Amino acid sequence: MSGAEPVGAHGAGPGPGALLELEVGPVAHGGHCVARHEGRVVFVRHALPGERVRARVTEAGAEASFWRADAVEVLEASPDRVEPACPVAGPGLCGGCDWQHASPQAQRRLKTAVLHEQMQRLAGLDVDAPVEEVAVPASAGTSPQDAARGLGWRTRVAYAVDGAGRLGFRAHREHRVVPVERCPIATPGVVDLGLPQRRWAGWQSVEAVVPGAADDALVVASRRPDRTTGRGAPRLPAVPAGASVATTTSRGPRQPPGPxxxxxxxxxxxxxxxxxxxxxxxxxFWQVHPGAAEVLTDAVLEALAPQPGEAALDLYSGAGLLTAALADAVGESGRVTAVEGDARAVADARRNLHGTPGAEVVHGPVQRVLEGRAAATEEGPAQPVDVVVLDPPRTGARAGVVAAVAALRPRAVAYVACDPAALARDVATFAGHGYELRTLRAFDLFPSTHHLEAVALLEPRA
Ligand SMILES: C[S@@+](CC[C@H](N)C(=O)[O-])C[C@H]1O[C@@H](n2cnc3c(N)ncnc32)[C@H](O)[C@@H]1O
Incomplete structure (x- = not known):
């Protein structure tokens, strides 16, 4: 390994912009690979294990324990390397598709390696769960060639809007919007709406939702709450007839959206x-891959094997997808309690489960609902829970929720995870409460990106 350019001032390290020549090592969590420069770890994007690349430093500092860099020139290519389908899937451009330069088979191998490494490092477990390919259903209208390349699968696309009203996606770890003309991982139904071909000045973001048939398309434009009426209200451009159109407001990522x-x-x-x-x-919330809902439902049911008459909890239940499957499995003699924090999802779930015997939806943060339930059972007989589904957001369930679930002593917990690090941390916490990982499956529900979805089964230690 050699430094292609001298290190920065006073030998403290290269500043952003410096070029390094790097031998690229193993893949790491988050869509990059690990390299070393003068003993220091460099996380490199747009590279593949085994490659030699010239990389531009994007983040560095004398005190930083690691640097970040983007491969800008491939000096020795991996046999797994392919030409990205998207013109903006490159260094400094769209932050979305970080694995489009790898063949789909290689992407799945990389994701398998990351899941293995995270489980080993954060949960102390040596488990192999080869990331499984998931077919794009024919209803999405994607050509078999595109589907095989990891394209044309995304039924929900949330675009950011730049200062000129153009749609695009944020650059990696930046606020900057990279305009797109056509997102190749979107389904034909999303692409055919032609939203990037219009101008959205004054809007913050625009989401296209096309579940299957294009006549069920919905476009939701979001603006800041102070830009709702009068002269500040932005105008909506024309959207193809047949698509529904709605607006909402957004204060920021951690704030509840407006009506x-x-x-x-x-x-x-x-x-x-x-x-x-x-x-x-x-x-x-709904899974963005058109095959995801079915694949995950099957995996959860296979893991838990819920029996007629059992009591189930569906935590982080969204619109009730897994609640409905559990309710069907436990039947009229069983019961399912769903817990969801978003008021709109709760309203949807209550409609979706209307007439389903034994199913109820509780609105509130999971931890608070579980604590309330624990307090109530101190005064009366404890309500037994046989099986639990945990499907938290990317940050995971965290220690408090894991402890509360384990305290219920269910015979099985199915944990649906979109982040291997959060999953591994929570599996380690479960171990401290006497629950062991029994099975782990993983699915390639986000081709062209580093993301994956996993379903873990945890059971009480014998
Ligand atoms: C990954 S989604 C899962 C949804 C559902 N299980 C499905 O398969 O469609 C996570 C859900 O958790 C909800 N959520 C996030 N944080 C929550 C919390 N602290 N308490 C309750 N629900 C929460 C979100 O609104 C979202 O619906």
Whole structure:
């Protein structure tokens, strides 16, 4: 390994912009690979294990324990390298598709390696869960060639809006919006809406939701709450007839979104899974891969094997996808309690589960609901829970929720995770409460990106 350019002032380290020649080592969590420069770790994006690259430093400092860099020139290419389908899937450009330069088979190998490494490092477990390919259903209209390349699978696309009103995506670890003309991982239904071909000045973000048939498309434009009326209110550009249009407000990523207001058509879309129909309002949570809902439902049911008459908890239940599957499995003699924090998702779930015997939806933060339940059972007989589904957001369930779930002593917990690090941390916490990892499956529900989805089964230690 050699430094292509001298290190920065006083030998403290290269500043951002400096070029390094790097031998690229193993893949790491988060879409980059690990290299070393003068003994220091460099996380390199747009590279592949085994490559030799010239990389531009993007973040560095004398005190930093590691640096970040983007590979800008490949000096020796990996056999796994392919030409990215997207013109903005490159260094300093769109931050979304970090693995488009790897073949789909290689992407799955990289994700498998990351999951293995995270489970080993954070949970102390040596588990192999080869990331499984998931077919894009024919209803998405994606060509078999595109599907095989990891393209044309995303049914929900949230664009950011730049200062000129153009749609695009944020650059990696930057606020800057990189405009796009056409996102190749989006389904044809999303692409055919032609939203990037219009100008959205004054809007903050625009989400296209096209579950299957294009006549069920919904466009949700979001603005800051202070830009709602009068001269500050932005204008909506024309959207193809047939698509529903709604607006909402957003204060920021950790704030609850404002109400969804109908402009044309409906404020929701319909998702069909295993013969059931689910209504999902606005840009509310639903898996973005059209094969995901079915694959994850099957994996959860396979892991838990819920029996008629059992009591189930579905934590972080969204619009009730897994609640419905659990309710069908435990039957009329069983019961399922869903817990969800987003008021709109709760309203959707209550509609979606209407007429389903034994299913109830509780609105509130999971931890508070579980603590309330524990306090109530101190005064009366404890309500037994046989099986639990945990499907938290990216940050994971965390120690408090894990402890509260373990305290219920369910016979099985199915943990659905979109972040291997959060999963591994929570699995380690479960171990401290006497629960062991029994099975782990992983699915490639986000091709072209470093993301994956996993389903873990935890059971009490014998
Ligand atoms: C990954 S989604 C899972 C949704 C659902 N299980 C599904 O498969 O469609 C996570 C859900 O957790 C909800 N959520 C996030 N934090 C929460 C919390 N602290 N308490 C309750 N729900 C929460 C979100 O609103 C979202 O619906």
């Amino acid at each position: 969804v207001t109908r402009v044309r058509g409906r404020t929701w879309v319909r998702e069909e899974v295993r013969g059931r129909s689910f209504r999902v309002t606005g840009a509310g």
